[in-house]
Structure formats: C-alpha cells, structure tokens
Amino acid sequence: MKPNIKILIFLVLAVAIAGCKKSFLDRPSNSQISSDNFYKSTSDLRLATASLYGGSDWWQFHSAALLPLGDALSGNGYKGYYADLDQLFTRTITPQNGIVSSAWTGLYNVIAQCNTVINAIQSQASSSISVKDKNAAIAEAKFIRAVAYYHLAVYWGAVPIIEDNSKLIQNPLLNRIIAADVYKFVTKDLTYAAQNLPNTDVAGRVTTWSAQGMLGKVYLTMAGLGQNGTRDQALLDSAKKYAGNVCKNSGIALFPSYYDLFKVQNNDNPESLFALQWAAGVGYGNGNTWAALLAPSTSITATKSGAWSTIAITYDFYLQYTPKDTVRRKATIMLTGDHYPELDAADGGYTATGVSLKKHIIGNEKDNNSPTMDIWSSPEHNAMLRLADVYLVYAEAILGNNTTTTDADAMKYFNAVRTRAGVDPAPMLSIDTVLRERRIELGFEGQYWIDLVRLSYYNPTKAINILNNQQRVTFSYSKGVATTTPKGTDGGPQNVVPATISSFTLPIPASEVSSDPKLAQPAVPYY
DSSP: OOGGGOOOOOTTSOOOTTTOOOSTTOOOOGGGOOTTTSSSSHHHHHHHHHTTSSSHHHHHHHHHTHHIIIIITTTSEEOTTOHHHHHHHHTOOOTTOHHHHHHHHHHHHHHHHHHHHHHHHHHHSOTTSOHHHHHHHHHHHHHHHHHHHHHHHHHHSSBOOOSOTTHHHHOOOOOOBOHHHHHHHHHHHHHHHHHHSOSOOSTTSOOHHHHHHHHHHHHHHHTTTTOSSSOOHHHHHHHHHHHHHHHHHSOOOOOSOTGGGGSGGGTTOTTEEEEOOOOSSOOTTTSBOHHHHHOSOGGGSGGGOOOOOOOEEBHHHHTTOOTTOHHHHHHHEEOTTOEETTTTGGGTOEEOSSOEEOTTOOOOTTTTTOTTOBTTBBOOOOEEEEHHHHHHHHHHHHHTTOSOBOOHHHHHHHHHHHHHTTOOOOSSBOHHHHHHHHHHHTTTTTOHHHHHHHHHHHOHHHHHHHHHTSOOOBEEEETTEEEEOOTTSTTOOOOOOOOOGGGGSOOOOHHHHHHOGGGGSOOBOOO
C-alpha cells in the first residue's frame, strides 16, 4: 500500500482531534466537528473533506444499490431468490423495493454530509486559512455532491435539490426539481470544482481532471435530454471540450494492464479519477462488502466467510466478448476452469468451478496482506470514474449526431481502450460500437444502466429495443461451451416484462412519498 494512500478511517470512528495525524487517512467524525474545535487550519479542512470519500455515508448506496442498478437493471447480471433484484431484472419494480430505497436514501446521505462540510467551511473556517485552500476544500465537497446528484438524476430524473440541511427543519416537505435543472445544478458544482481543485494531489484525492472528466460525462448525458433523435450540439461541444481536455492535457495515461487494474495493490492508480476509499476491518455498515457478497467460494474471501455470489452473469453479457477479448473477460467474469493464481495464492490459486463475477473479488486477507480484512470490509478502492470512461465519453461526443465517424481524435482514444485490452482497433465508430465498448470496458462498475438512460433521452426506441432484445438468462459453462439456463428453473430469471420508456425512471420509494406528499406532485423549476 502506498504511504500517501493509507486507508480512510470511517465516519463512525471517533478520532481525537488533538491526537490525530493530519493526513488523508486519519479523520474525525463529522458529528464531533464544531466551530470551537475544528476548521482552524488547512489540515482541518483536509480532514473534513476526507470524510466524504467513503465510510458509512457511501455504504448504503454502494453495498445495496450501485451494482444492482447499474448492472442488473441493465441486463448484465441477475440472481434468483433475491426478490428485490428480481424486480429490477424483470422490470416489475414496486415503490417498496429495498434496493431502490437504499439508493435514494444512500445518495441523499452523501449529499447531506457534503452540505455539512460546505456550509461549515463557508461559515466557520478560520480567517487565517487562505481563500485558495478554502475554495479547494469546498470544491472537493461539491464534486462529490455532484456525483451523488448525477446518479439521482439518472435513476429518477426529477428529484429534490437540497443545498442547506438546516432549511429542512423549517420546511421538510420538498418538491421534485425538473431533471434539466438537476443536471444544471450538477454542472455548476462540477464547474466550481474544475476551477478550484488542483491539477495534482495525493493519490485518492480528486483533482481538476476528475471534475472536468465528470463534466464531460454530464454534458454528454444532458445533450440528449428532451431531444427527439438529435442531441443538442452545444452540449455535445461542451462534453467534447471537457473530456478532450482531460484526454489531451492532463498528462494521465491508462493503467498498462486491465487485468491488474482492479487489484488492491493498484488502488488509486492514475487512471482512477474518483474512487471510493474503503478500509479493512471497520465492520458492518462502514466498509466495502462487494468481495464477500459477490465471491463464489469461501476460499477466496476474508476469514473464509460470505461468498454469497449475489449477482450471476447473464448470457447476453457473456456474448459481448469476442474471442480476442480474453483479458477483459477473465478480469470481469470467471468461467468454469479459469485459474486465478493471485486468489487463495497460499494454496496454489483458485480454479473456477462455475460461472461467476471476478471483478471486485480480490481474494482473502493473506492474498492482500491485510490481516484485519473481514467480509464487511474489502480494501478495494473501487473507481466511480476512470480515465477509460472519459476516453469513451470523448469519442462519443465527437461522434455526436453522426451515424458514424472516423475522426482521428475519436479513433485515437477509443482504440487506446481496445489496445490496452489486447483487441484489434476499430476502423470506425457508431453509437452501437461505443455502447458495446462501454458495456465491456466498464462491466460491473455500475455504468451500463447510465449509458442506456443517456440513450433513452434522445433515442428511446433504440434504448427500448436494446433491453427487449437481450437474452436475459443465466448460463453454465463447460469445456468451452456455454449453455443457457431455462427461464424459471434453478433460480433462473422468470418472464421479463417488456420495456417501455417508463422503464428508464425508477419509482420514488413509497416511504419517501408517504413522509413528503409533494414528491408525488409535478416537478418544478429550480432556476
């Protein structure tokens, strides 16, 4: 583990201010911070913003919802006997769905903490702290708040905007804000972040390149909102501007090995523009649970526990890989007979006995030299935004409203992603080639549903057809042959309801509407 990326101490841990080391990794609980004992120095600001990168506030969304919404809802993954996930997969989602509720609550938890930090810096920070340092700290919090609001907008469209938590005391009933204004709010936060974050920082901290990469992605999404077949060219140009600036001027390059990209020893590598910071040994509700939830065997989990294999791979996702695309395939999904020497290395490695997810399965505590690692706290710092994502955003922004393109910049950065994976360069781009590349490159990182929603904004027919033409069944694999699982057997998928345009907007959780009836009313403008 690199010394400048020691793992974050989580929000629920009480840290004595007087005795703390002023680093990214030792930080107090926000609940213990007050104007009397904190915000006295730049180091205090850095501690406060460090609390926003992981821990209990991100846990609810991350553990319960990010992969189910990003990859099960979109048709990449499935698990039988898990009723809430089955609803996502079969498009029978009710307002009582626990995954949907966890996403809503979890993202607003993140936003609330960002608001607390922003408002405290603005009102309580010592006058001895430079304006530059104050603005940089606020920019970190605004970046993370923007990421949370972006996900809310993608999943629900119109949602409430909360900038000041204290106002909820006087007025707890909030209207939803029209989606266009939610996205505008996101761009305002990200623009501030891009202008006030540094070009470089310690590994794990966001920079101006993180904000500009995210701006490119948000503008690309906005370009299709409310359009009919043709995306807004001015917004496409903005996406191209910001994503292109990251591609050409950041000095950041793709990590050389896709396979090694997701190993713990490569946490916070330069390709990782924004990653959640997770620690080992912090207990339930505070850490990264993916390794235990997703693993197929206790031999490759911490303390030989867990291994619930909560997401199975669909046949449709498996079919996306070409015969040459072996590096990304093996780094993302296991097939029967695949051998992984780095997993359970002390016993000679792990050989897969069936089909399962590989990405985010990092092995046991010995494999990671992490004796405090447990089933509730994997030390993987999973990226929410990678440079490869920005490369593909840039290529798609250049493609824009064209049917195809061979533009030199688009091809350069699109094919850099493919070359890293060991597959042949593409001769030209279309929206189909871009979507397929994104699905493979970013598989099981929570991204594919975001891509389909973006498509649905301006070409709903195509987005609907993609969903309805998927082979949404699981499969087994033996001796080089994949065999699909019949629907309704062995926990395999049941009948899937045909997608419509309404399928791209999640229902607001019933508990939220019950406590705030205004959420059921038509959305209103914010600006």
